[in-house]
Amino acid sequence: HPELLDWLALEFMESGWDIKHMVRLLLTSSSYRQSSLMTDKLQELDPYNRLVARQSRYRVEAELVRDAALFISGLLVDEIGGRSVKPYQPAGYWKHLNFPKRKWQHDKGSSQYRRGVYTHWQRTFLHPSLLAFDAPSREECTAERMVSNTPQAALALLNDPTYVEAARAVGVPVPRILMLHVLPNIVSIIIVQATFTLAGAILAEASLSFLGAGVPEYVPSWGNIIATGQGYMQVGFHISFFPGLFLTITVLAVVLIGDSIRDHLDPKLRGRLKTTAHS
Numbered sequence: 001h002p003e004l005l006d007w008l009a010l011e012f013m014e015s016g017w018d019i020k021h022m023v024r025l026l027l028t029s030s031s032y033r034q035s036s037l038m039t040d041k042l043q044e045l046d047p048y049n050r051l052v053a054r055q056s057r058y059r060v061e062a063e064l065v066r067d068a069a070l071f072i073s074g075l076l077v078d079e080i081g082g083r084s085v086k087p088y089q090p091a092g093y094w095k096h097l098n099f100p101k102r103k104w105q106h107d108k109g110s111s112q113y114r115r116g117v118y119t120h121w122q123r124t125f126l127h128p129s130l131l132a133f134d135a136p137s138r139e140e141c142t143a144e145r146m147v148s149n150t151p152q153a154a155l156a157l158l159n160d161p162t163y164v165e166a167a168r169a170v171g172v173p174v175p176r177i178l179m180l181h182v183l184p185n186i187v188s189i190i191i192v193q194a195t196f197t198l199a200g201a202i203l204a205e206a207s208l209s210f211l212g213a214g215v216p217e218y219v220p221s222w223g224n225i226i227a228t229g230q231g232y233m234q235v236g237f238h239i240s241f242f243p244g245l246f247l248t249i250t251v252l253a254v255v256l257i258g259d260s261i262r263d264h265l266d267p268k269l270r271g272r273l274k275t276t277a278h279s
Contacts, residue, residue, distance in 0.1 A: 031055075058147055062133035063116030066162055073169035075113045084120040085111045088161040089127060097125050112162075132156040159185060188265035195258025199251045206247055222247045 008022070015021045026032060036055040046053040060068060066087070070076035089104050106112065119127055123137050132153040136142040157163055158180065167177055208214035209223025217224055222243045229240030 059133075059149070061145060062130045062135035063119070065133050065157075066116045066129060066160075069157075069163050069166040070113055073166035075166060075169050076115065077110045077113045079110075079114065082114075082118065085114045085118050086120050087112055087127070087129075093128060094122075094125055097122070129156050129160055129162075188262045191265070192258045192262045195254050195261075199254045202247070202251055202254070 031052045034055050036057045042053050086107050088106050094102050094104050126137055134146045206223040209221040210227045215221050225243040226240045232239050
């Protein structure tokens, strides 16, 4: 709202740069004091609250974010009581948890979809989904929880397998789930696997051709050229040497290109490389 910002800036200057006056003005305004409840009329006129037609809402607490998604999708198991459960958690999250070493094994069946209040609680390694939505660690008393909206929380909603399963259950098309949730997480793995497969195929073709089990002798191939050059090693070693050298360089180049693409696409490796470069 450029006009509103201009008016506030002018009011700030004319008040003699009185910060207390500006705080009082904002907090006593009708926009700040109005209800956050949504009516049908407001939903039609200002669905995204861009005109400040209602007060902003606070999201639910960390345990209830996942519960809400499971409830909407019909997957939530509302059984009361019982042991702690272990929902999905990123692999290797506990690798630095020692004395003793522990390994997270997520539950299966109905235990996977129980309410968040029953999630296993590890104080020094709080479940990532709970941590992203400001759940306290319980290392000290928490009278009031902080409420923040961060990119990490948005990514948790996008990538956590629980929300992917909830999306499928609620009827989101599988291609859309694959494009938004699955593909961004596996594209680097696919590229690396493709480059290793290509390098292996080049080596396999050259080896089979060298042994006479590949393409016919009259077809140009590194394996055929190296095999043909064996009979001229004393007078022309380069006939076999240079094709072998170029074969090695090609295979290494393909592998290194795939490795470089993986480092660029993987955010964890990219951050690690930046840290190494700065140090």
